[in-house]
Amino acid sequence: MPDLKTAAIANTLPRHLSLVGLWLLVVNGLIGAGIFGLPGGAAKLAGEYSPLIYLFCALLILPILLCMAELASYFRGSGGPVRYGTAAFGPFIGFQAGWLYYIARLVSFAANTVLLVDSIAYFWPAATAGINRSILLVIIISCLTLLNVIGSVRAMRSLALLTVLKFAVLLLLVVAGTAYLGGQILPTFNPANVFSSPYDIGGATLLLIYAFVGFESVVVPAGEAKNPARDMPRALLLGLLLVTLLYVGIQLVSVAAVPNIADSSSPLLDVAASFYGQAGAVVLMLGVVASVAANLLGAIFSTPRASFALAEDGSLPRWFAAVQPRFLTPANSIIFFGVLAMLLTLYGSFLWLAAATVVSRILLYGLTCAAVPVLRPKLAASDSFVLPLGYTIPLLGLAACGWLALQVSVSSLLATALFVLLGTALYFLARWQAKPGK
Numbered sequence: 001m002p003d004l005k006t007a008a009i010a011n012t013l014p015r016h017l018s019l020v021g022l023w024l025l026v027v028n029g030l031i032g033a034g035i036f037g038l039p040g041g042a043a044k045l046a047g048e049y050s051p052l053i054y055l056f057c058a059l060l061i062l063p064i065l066l067c068m069a070e071l072a073s074y075f076r077g078s079g080g081p082v083r084y085g086t087a088a089f090g091p092f093i094g095f096q097a098g099w100l101y102y103i104a105r106l107v108s109f110a111a112n113t114v115l116l117v118d119s120i121a122y123f124w125p126a127a128t129a130g131i132n133r134s135i136l137l138v139i140i141i142s143c144l145t146l147l148n149v150i151g152s153v154r155a156m157r158s159l160a161l162l163t164v165l166k167f168a169v170l171l172l173l174v175v176a177g178t179a180y181l182g183g184q185i186l187p188t189f190n191p192a193n194v195f196s197s198p199y200d201i202g203g204a205t206l207l208l209i210y211a212f213v214g215f216e217s218v219v220v221p222a223g224e225a226k227n228p229a230r231d232m233p234r235a236l237l238l239g240l241l242l243v244t245l246l247y248v249g250i251q252l253v254s255v256a257a258v259p260n261i262a263d264s265s266s267p268l269l270d271v272a273a274s275f276y277g278q279a280g281a282v283v284l285m286l287g288v289v290a291s292v293a294a295n296l297l298g299a300i301f302s303t304p305r306a307s308f309a310l311a312e313d314g315s316l317p318r319w320f321a322a323v324q325p326r327f328l329t330p331a332n333s334i335i336f337f338g339v340l341a342m343l344l345t346l347y348g349s350f351l352w353l354a355a356a357t358v359v360s361r362i363l364l365y366g367l368t369c370a371a372v373p374v375l376r377p378k379l380a381a382s383d384s385f386v387l388p389l390g391y392t393i394p395l396l397g398l399a400a401c402g403w404l405a406l407q408v409s410v411s412s413l414l415a416t417a418l419f420v421l422l423g424t425a426l427y428f429l430a431r432w433q434a435k436p437g438k
Contacts, residue, residue, distance in 0.1 A: 079309025
C-alpha cells in the first residue's frame, strides 16, 4: 500500500478545473430544486424567523465545510471522502465513505431527474403521460452521460450556462421583490414568538439543512483541479457565502410577498405570479428547469469520480478506473452511474430511499470531521489550508452532525443501516475477487 504522501498526490486525470469551475460545482451542489419548494415549509415551521433558520443552517454546515476544505488541500487526486477515509481509517472505512456518498448522490440525481420532467410538464402537460415520460427520462440521462463522457471542459461550459440562467432568475426574484416591497421585506421579530407552540425550530432546521448539503461534490473530482490546495477552500467558502445570502433574500421576499406562503405547494411560483402574473410564473419555471438541470450535470460530473477512486484503491473492479483514451474521462464509471440512475427513474420508488440520504450525509460529514485530527499531523504542508484554533472546528463539526442525527427518524436510520450492510457485502466481494486465482 502506498504511503500517505504518495496517496495524497496521486492523479491520473488531466487538470482542467479552475477556481471558477470548482465554484460552479459547489453552488450547483447546494442549489438544486429544493429552494423552489422550501420557503413555504420553512414559513410554516418557523414563521417570521424562517430567514434566520437559513443562517443557523449555514453556521451548522460551516465547520463541516471547513474540515472538508482542509482535507481537500492535502489531496491532489480524485475521490474526496474516499481518499480521506482511506488515509485516516483504512480502506474499509474509505470504501464506506465513498459508498455513502455514491448512494446519496445517485438517489438524489434520480429524484431530480423526475422533478425535471415534471417541470417540463408545466409547459407540455403530456410530458408525464404514458411513454412520453420514459422517453424524456432516457433522453435527459443519456445526454448528460454523453456530455460528461466526451470531456470535462464541455461539461463545465454547459454547467456555467445553466448556472447563469438559474442565478439570473433567482436574483431577479429577490431584486424585484425588494424594489416592489421595500422595507416590508424585513420582519418585525417578536422574541416571545420563537418559543411558542406554532414554531418548530428543530423541524425547520432539519428541513432547510437539505438546501445546504451537496457541497461535498466539489472535492470528489479534485484530481482534475489545476490547484486544489489553493482553489478548493476558496471555492467552498465563496459558494457557501453566496448561496446563504441568496437563500435569506428569497425567504424574506417570499414571506413578505405572499402572506399565506406557508400553505403553498409551489411557493416561488406564487411569489413570481404576485409580481408579474402568469408571465412571472413562466419565467420562474424556466429557472426551475435550469436549476435542476445544473444540479444534475454537477452530480453526474462528480459522483462517478467516487467509483473511479474506489476502483483505483482496489475496492471496486478495475473496470471502473478505466480512462477513455480520447477524451481522458472515467467513461466506464460515468456510464455505470447513468445506467443505474436510468433504472431508478424508470422503475424505482424514491420515497423510502430518499429518507436514507440524510443520515448517509451525516455519517459522511462525521467521518470527514473525524479525519482532520488524524491526517493533519501526517499531511499538513506549508501550502495546505490548515484551520485555526487547533481541533476546535472539527469538534464543532462533529457536534453539528450529532445534533442533526438526533432530528432524524428511526426509519431513516434503518434504511442507512441496510445501505451500509450492502456496501460491506460489495466491498468484501471485490476483495475476494482480487485474490490471486479468483
